Amino acid sequence: MTEKTAQQKQIEQRLQNSLKGRRAKERRFVWFGRSAIAVALIFLATLFISIGTKGIPGFFQHYVTLNVSLDAQRLDPLGDMSDQSFFDGEAKKLVYEAIYAELEASGRSKKKAARQILSNGSDVRLVSFVKNNIDKLDTVQPVKLALDDDADSYLRGFISKDTPEKLRRVNDIQIEYIEALQAKGLISYELSDYLFFGSASRNAEMAGIKGAFFGSIYTLFICFIIAFPLGVATAVYLEVFAPKNKVTEIIEININNLAAVPSVVFGILGLAIFINIFGLPRSIPLVGGIVLALMTLPTIIISSRASIRAVPPSIKDGALGVGASEMQATFHHVVPLAIPGMLTGAIIGMAQALGETAPLLMIGMVAFIVDIPNSVTDPGTVLPVQIFMWADFAERMFIQKTSSAIIILLGFLIAMNGIAILIRRKLERRW
Amino acid sequence: MNEHIVSSYDDELNKLQTLIMTMGTTATEMVDNAVDALLNADKESARTIIDTDRAINAGLSRLTELSQNILALRSPMANDLRKVLSAIQVGLNIERVGDLAKNMAKLPISNEIFIEDIYAVELRKMGKIASGNLFDSLKTYNQENAEEALIVHANDIRLDELHKAFSKSVMLNITKDVENIDSSIHLLFVSRHLERVGDHAKNIAEATIYKVKGEIYEPSD
Amino acid sequence: MTDPVVRCENVNIYYGEKQAINDISIDILPKQITAFIGPSGCGKSTFLRSLNRMNDTIDGCRMEGRILIDDEDIYAPEVDVVPLRARVGMVFQKPNPFPKSIFDNVAYGPKIHGLAKSSSELQTIVEHALKGSGLWEEVKDRLDQPGTGLSGGQQQRLCIARTIAVQPEIILMDEPCSALDPIATAKIEALMTDLAKDYTIIIVTHSMQQAARVSQKTAFFHLGDLIEYGDTTQMFTNPRESRTQDYITGRFG
Numbered sequence: 001m002t003e004k005t006a007q008q009k010q011i012e013q014r015l016q017n018s019l020k021g022r023r024a025k026e027r028r029f030v031w032f033g034r035s036a037i038a039v040a041l042i043f044l045a046t047l048f049i050s051i052g053t054k055g056i057p058g059f060f061q062h063y064v065t066l067n068v069s070l071d072a073q074r075l076d077p078l079g080d081m082s083d084q085s086f087f088d089g090e091a092k093k094l095v096y097e098a099i100y101a102e103l104e105a106s107g108r109s110k111k112k113a114a115r116q117i118l119s120n121g122s123d124v125r126l127v128s129f130v131k132n133n134i135d136k137l138d139t140v141q142p143v144k145l146a147l148d149d150d151a152d153s154y155l156r157g158f159i160s161k162d163t164p165e166k167l168r169r170v171n172d173i174q175i176e177y178i179e180a181l182q183a184k185g186l187i188s189y190e191l192s193d194y195l196f197f198g199s200a201s202r203n204a205e206m207a208g209i210k211g212a213f214f215g216s217i218y219t220l221f222i223c224f225i226i227a228f229p230l231g232v233a234t235a236v237y238l239e240v241f242a243p244k245n246k247v248t249e250i251i252e253i254n255i256n257n258l259a260a261v262p263s264v265v266f267g268i269l270g271l272a273i274f275i276n277i278f279g280l281p282r283s284i285p286l287v288g289g290i291v292l293a294l295m296t297l298p299t300i301i302i303s304s305r306a307s308i309r310a311v312p313p314s315i316k317d318g319a320l321g322v323g324a325s326e327m328q329a330t331f332h333h334v335v336p337l338a339i340p341g342m343l344t345g346a347i348i349g350m351a352q353a354l355g356e357t358a359p360l361l362m363i364g365m366v367a368f369i370v371d372i373p374n375s376v377t378d379p380g381t382v383l384p385v386q387i388f389m390w391a392d393f394a395e396r397m398f399i400q401k402t403s404s405a406i407i408i409l410l411g412f413l414i415a416m417n418g419i420a421i422l423i424r425r426k427l428e429r430r431w
Numbered sequence: 432m433n434e435h436i437v438s439s440y441d442d443e444l445n446k447l448q449t450l451i452m453t454m455g456t457t458a459t460e461m462v463d464n465a466v467d468a469l470l471n472a473d474k475e476s477a478r479t480i481i482d483t484d485r486a487i488n489a490g491l492s493r494l495t496e497l498s499q500n501i502l503a504l505r506s507p508m509a510n511d512l513r514k515v516l517s518a519i520q521v522g523l524n525i526e527r528v529g530d531l532a533k534n535m536a537k538l539p540i541s542n543e544i545f546i547e548d549i550y551a552v553e554l555r556k557m558g559k560i561a562s563g564n565l566f567d568s569l570k571t572y573n574q575e576n577a578e579e580a581l582i583v584h585a586n587d588i589r590l591d592e593l594h595k596a597f598s599k600s601v602m603l604n605i606t607k608d609v610e611n612i613d614s615s616i617h618l619l620f621v622s623r624h625l626e627r628v629g630d631h632a633k634n635i636a637e638a639t640i641y642k643v644k645g646e647i648y649e650p651s652d
Numbered sequence: 653m654t655d656p657v658v659r660c661e662n663v664n665i666y667y668g669e670k671q672a673i674n675d676i677s678i679d680i681l682p683k684q685i686t687a688f689i690g691p692s693g694c695g696k697s698t699f700l701r702s703l704n705r706m707n708d709t710i711d712g713c714r715m716e717g718r719i720l721i722d723d724e725d726i727y728a729p730e731v732d733v734v735p736l737r738a739r740v741g742m743v744f745q746k747p748n749p750f751p752k753s754i755f756d757n758v759a760y761g762p763k764i765h766g767l768a769k770s771s772s773e774l775q776t777i778v779e780h781a782l783k784g785s786g787l788w789e790e791v792k793d794r795l796d797q798p799g800t801g802l803s804g805g806q807q808q809r810l811c812i813a814r815t816i817a818v819q820p821e822i823i824l825m826d827e828p829c830s831a832l833d834p835i836a837t838a839k840i841e842a843l844m845t846d847l848a849k850d851y852t853i854i855i856v857t858h859s860m861q862q863a864a865r866v867s868q869k870t871a872f873f874h875l876g877d878l879i880e881y882g883d884t885t886q887m888f889t890n891p892r893e894s895r896t897q898d899y900i901t902g903r904f905g
Contacts, residue, residue, distance in 0.1 A: 315750060320709065323735060332760070439845060499889055506864070506865075
């Protein structure tokens with residue numbers, strides 16, 4: 001072709017020069033981004049590793065297997081296998097006799113030491129063993145019992161023999177007995193059934209999340225059935241039906257601001273109105289659910305409005321053009337297409353609510369309940385509050401169990417977010 | 432050949448074609464009848480021919496209107512466009528043939544023409560060739576056959592030669608037969624007209640080539 | 653001389669303070685195709701939408717004057733827009749099938765208007781509508797597949813089927829072919845000519861050639877005024893107004 005003019009050559013030269021600078025800038029930017037992500041990943045890894053190392057041992061516990069005589073007469077004096085009968089019976093004594101026998105313990109202090117190795121709830125465990133193995137009554141059976149948390153801590157290495165005896169939680173006799181049992185191979189280290197199936201307890205080895213878990217489920221359930229329909233209906237009203245005037249504008253501004261209000265304030269609101277004025281009982285999932293619903297409502301409304309707005313107006317026009325009324329066009333066409341986005345927003349709101357502690361503390365949901373709440377009007381607690389309470393206790397096992405509960409809570413959150421993603425993917429495909 | 436997706440478009444183009452063929456057939460008959468009327472001194476027949484020319488003119492008006500509408504409303508492209516343009520050209524040529532036949536027919540009405548036998552035979556021959564070429568040109572136009580059109584185009588030379596020979600002969604005769612000088616002039620007139628009919632047939636053949644091939648035929652001679 | 657099916661008398665349309673249509677009166681004849689042409693922003697789409705009160709969905713849009721369909725004022729306070737829009741159907745510029753199956757797309761209108769008393773009746777209505785829009789042969793074996801999976805031209809014919817399923821009297825089309833390729837456009841135009849045997853069709857188009865090809869009557873709009881309204885053939889061969897001629901010959905936009 002034609003030769004390049006001097007001017008064209010000059011322009012080309014300038015382009016080349018600036019190109020170097022631009023490429024260098026881009027490279028720097030990319031490295032900035034990559035290193036930022038790397039730092040974040042390092043912190044994340046540190047977090048997970050620290051929680052993991054502390055929490056995973058909390059999923060396990062030490063058990064001792066003893067031969068217990070299942071004397072029916074002594075266990076079940078009334079003969080009807082009722083709770084009252086077992087309460088009157090001598091389950092605890094039978095357990096003690098078993099360990100005395102195993103360790104050949106005699107004398108007051110030695111017997112006391114032997115007793116203290118076992119968990120306080122051993123009698124309950126024995127009773128449930130009997131209930132599941134009625135055919136084995138009046139025989140001698142090996143029964144798995146939990147160790148007391150101090151004994152368990154010793155076995156984990158938290159208590160050292162070098163510490164002076166007065167400062168230790170386990171004395172020398174207990175240590176001797178523990179090691180004897182271990183030498184006999186009667187001690188096992190396995191997955192703790194208390195963590196998942198036990199409820200609140202002052203005894204660290206028996207403490208579990210079952211009560212808090214179900215409390216969380218009840219509370220979130222109430223939260224969802226109040227917040228989701230209300231939120232969706234509000235969003236539909238504001239987007240589709242509300243007239244564009246000052247009143248609507250004020251409502252919208254207030255909703256947007258409510259999303260930023262600290263959650264503690266909602267707790268105070270719940271305390272003042274539901275508990276003081278309406279006189280609802282404290283510490284029940286119903287009130288907790290209502291408070292969380294109020295807190296989650298702005299999030300759901302905002303995300304639902306965005307979902308509705310994302311539906312192309314041509315769909316609604318098409319429905320109107322065929323003679324659908326405003327209501328029909330909205331509910332037959334716009335809302336179904338917006339549902340995936342609404343559900344995703346709702347579940348993310350729920351996941352947030354799941355982790356809320358402050359407002360629930362305000363309304364007193366710190367109930368120390370030994371079993372799961374039977375309904376939404378029974379006192380209960382939730383997972384994050386349970387974690388908060390455990391963090392207060394000094395025993396080593398509580399520290400581990402706190403971390404374990406945190407892992408469980410994180411798992412719950414990941415599962416909820418996973419469900420949100422699944423729903424979105426499944427429903428979005430139809431569009 | 433595929434039809435247009437919108438079938439009314441095909442209908443309109445077909446209307447155009449039908450109109451041309453109708454006009455052309457009428458004009459061809461007019462030429463034959465005009466020669467007969469002249470040779471037989473048939474005044475009745477001559478008057479009919481003159482009337483028929485009105486139909487040809489009306490046909491051309493209709494043709495113009497139809498073509499105009501197709502151009503305005505359909506924006507025809509490529510072969511469709513050439514169809515319409517060639518139809519207009521053919522229509523104009525047919526209308527001219529009608530006029531030529533009318534003018535020939537006027538002769539026996541107002542004149543007593545004396546025609547020697549040999550001249551009558553020649554005229555009849557020329558008339559047949561002229562109307563024959565016209566018929567053939569219209570046929571190849573309808574069939575969209577460019578090769579045949581080229582043959583029709585070439586055939587016109589024969590008519591030109593016959594006309595030259597005839598004219599020469601008649602002009603020589605004028606000096607001998609001075610009494611019938613006006614008849615002789617009329618004979619020259621008719622021969623000229625028949626030669627022109629042949630030219631129009633040639634034009635129609637060119638329009639056919641244009642319609643089919645998109646080329647304007649320019650023979651080298 | 654047939655009676656007009658739509659009569660517009662002194663129609664003025666405003667968007668807030670801005671006037672979009674200036675005092676237009678026009679009569680639309682039945683079972684014909686009438687085309688509205690004009691440069692962008694001349695108000696032809698606005699005017700079209702006023703005929704089935706789709707402008708009601710736009711805030712701040714108000715109409716003055718009278719629009720009568722079959723001698724009834726469609727803006728009278730007691731008129732319900734829902735049955736009106738079944739009588740006066742609309743096909744939009746960009747094909748907008750519902751994200752449902754092909755069957756459900758066509759069945760939606762008849763369902764909400766209660767036109768079918770049994771499911772077999774509904775099936776008949778859907779089949780009839782799809783045949784009427786020339787789509788039946790292509791989709792009869794996959795009625796349960798989503799409407800959005802069809803090609804652009806097929807989608808638009810689906811929208812037409814959806815419209816005719818509710819037995820309208822009038823079909824409004826707002827630049828129905830502007831998103832389609834020439835072959836799909838030609839098919840829709842052939843379909844329109846067919847439909848005009850049973851329905852009155854009013855089409856807004858920015859393509860003069862399309863108006864010339866399909867319509868029997870054409871109205872030329874400019875800056876909210878109706879400049880000329882007459883037979884299509886005359887409009888495109890010898891218009892009365894010089895502004896019309898200037899627009900058609902491309903002497904001004």
